[in-house]
Amino acid sequence: MIAEPSHNPFYPPLDLSPAHWVWLPSGRTLPGTFVLFRRPLAVRTDSVPVSTTGYILAESRYRLTLNGARIQWGNAPSDPRTPEADPFPDDFATALTPGMNTLGVEVCHFGYGDGTHPLGKPGLILRLSLTYADGVTETIATGDGGDWRCRIDRAHPPGRAKRWYLRALQEIFDARLHPHGWDMPAFDATDWLAPMLLPNVAANQSSLVSSYRDYAGDGGATSPDACRIRARCMPLLSETVSEAATLAAAGRLSWHESPDDWFDFRVPGAFTGTRDDAVAVPLAGGDWQLPATVPGESVYATFAWHEETLGFPRLETEAAAGTVIEILVSEAHHPESVTLLDTQFFNWTRMVCREGLNTFEAFEYEAFRFLQVHVRNATTPVTVRDVGVRTRRYGWANTPQIIIGEPPLQKLMDAAIHTLHLAAQETVCDGMARERQQYSGDVGHALLYLRRAFGETRLPARFLNTWAQGLTSDGYFLDTWPAYDRLNRLAQRQVGMTPWGPLLDHGVGFMHDCFHHYRDTGDAQALNEPFAALCRFVNYLAGLAEVDGLLPVENIGVPTVWIDHTAYQKQSDKRCAWNLYAVSGLRFAFAPLARALGEPERAAQADALAGRLLSKIQERYWDADRQLFVVNPQEKSEPRLCDRSLATALLYDFCPGNADAQCLAALAGNDSRMGRSYPANVVWNVWALIRHGRMDAVLADLRERWATMPSVLENNTLSEFWSPRRDSTDEWSHIPIAPLAAVFDGLAGVSPLETGGESLAVRPQPGGLAGFDIVTHTKRGAVRMTKSGDTITVTMPEGGAGLDELHLPGAAPAPEGAAFLGHDERFGLARYKIVAGSKVSFAWTAG
Known part of the structure; x- marks a missing residue:
């Protein structure tokens, strides 16, 4: 074991002084309670506010109005120990009128956990400063004695049941009981209550710190110094x-x-x-x-x-x-x-x-x-x-550009982008109609394509930091953080009441999420907290191996191993894929990330653990006669395969002696022995096939299974399963992003040549498509690739110190004027130098 590193938050704490946390004067707050807060706001008539700055934070959610008009809704899902305060919009000053205005805040305290909210104590804190044309600044804040008033909104009956397991609010609104006009200047609120100050909590701390009782959950902060408000780290949603x-x-x-x-x-x-x-x-x-x-x-x-x-x-x-x-x-x-x-x-x-x-x-x-x-x-x-x-x-940095001259594939890509619009907003979720929870593992892959399709780095960085905060004291992650689900599963798992527990494989997925972010962006600061959490998780994994030297998939205790919904007949069949996945994360994600962050000893520890595991995997699961990884070698029955094991082995060269021909043939074909993953995990197959030049198999699958999804044809989305049912609990918009992997990693083939994203490699694989126009966003800027007939044109961004490369099949004609750098014998590719900022055209006669 190596000591865990100290870390500094990526998002610094925010102190909202002179504001105070306030709430309805009360001894308890029922679930689903709505409290209306209003404050008169006098704007000078002899000058106009030219700017405003301010923040608002409420537990659990708020709706902010000015003179009855909606301003914004929040807060973003976050760890209740480190909630993010929303800024007032930049144009708020223009909404103010000379004379009397009214600021209204409608706050709902969930009182239950759900997919966007683990737990919390009620409260509101707000600070707003107005700067006038003559330079005078005025500040209003909760708890400032400025005629703040509040009352329960009985139009929303308090104490209602939650909607279902992962939705806290079942909203009922009786318009006959609502104080209509309550947030307008003319409203008479003289009989409303003055808010009380929440006790024993500072203006830079989460409401969890207050001594106001969480009467239903009896929870609170055990480490008040760790419960700090942070400023929102991404734009307000449009x-x-x-x-x-x-x-x-x-x-x-x-x-x-x-x-x-x-x-x-x-x-x-x-x-x-x-x-x-x-x-x-x-x-x-x-x-x-x-x-x-x-x-x-x-x-x-x-x-x-x-x-x-x-x-x-x-x-x-x-x-x-x-x-x-x-x-x-x-x-x-x-x-x-x-x-x-x-x-x-x-x-x-x-x-x-x-x-x-x-x-x-x-x-x-x-x-x-x-x-x-x-x-x-x-x-x-x-x-x-x-x-x-x-x-x-979400306010994306760029508009995606994917144009493919084949209508069914174009419709599929449009559905993939629209799915990201729905699923990636403040958290990156597996679907907004059901859970609204962010996972690593099968969901974390989407971060790659937020960067490549949209050029977006802020939302992926927030994902890494918020998800990392779900690390438990034992060293594994609550894989849906920040959400209620896995908090509840902890107790259920202890007494055998659910098969669902914190998913250990998502912790390995998080290794890849973190490394890919650094590889693409070079942003080490965003990884301060995530890397510290990963170090603890690696220590946990190191202590998990059983006497046979492999990581278990059964009888682990509270956590569990998932890997996939549909690819396995029994839990024990997952052990090969799970251990290969762990090796990939340790050797190809955590170790290089540790080295890049100046932690060579941690990298060596991870490499050593990966080496021990891989040796045991090959010894147990590699069938030398068939030259395949077999998931059930201990059984005398017909051998079973799984696409995840084969894809992982092909991606990371885990086949002994690189004897991977049979694995590739099985993965690309229709082997009846194969356990096939559900859509969100097909991305591993796509990556493996692309690496080995089988874009033909990728495109065939896109045409046959993906483009014909009912969700693509009807909802412009990618569903959780291949054939979702109408009028059911099936999820029609999930986040399986294999089609985007096919575009950016296959057709365009743009990737960082080295960690940090400064130099780029381009390996196009058109797969027989007649034409396309794709823009891939990188740290340096956009790479545009077009194909028209037999000509491919690549336009490179500036910068890069002249280290960019173009990788083409060895038999392809050399691009005019391109400097030959050498051969990649493993995959039969010729390497050429590309000049930064240049436009390169070349003939394409391969598939």
């Missing part, structure tokens, strides 16, 4: 309001049980539905009218978008007081066979109308393509208008 494209269906329901029994409990046989599109009557201006209902009956109208979207559902209605409207969302729907849309993780939100006009926007965002308006208890007809969504999207 928001755009859009309306639904079409009415997909309408109909009637007859209820045999109370509708509440269905929505709360799923009582079977609660209703019978009939589609009847005439129920929704079109009105002028795009409005729709739904009829009045009688007790025991309800009506619905289902709206559809042309692709899956992500944001806050919204609508406007004119209805009688007491009309109940459920807003239900789903990724995929079959209007002909299913009436009520509530089939996917209880994805409903309820609004109870007041008399007349009602405007509603959900507090939480959703991922969906279908939105259903379900109406009951309506004593008069209901007018529905502006059914839409406030979409949210």
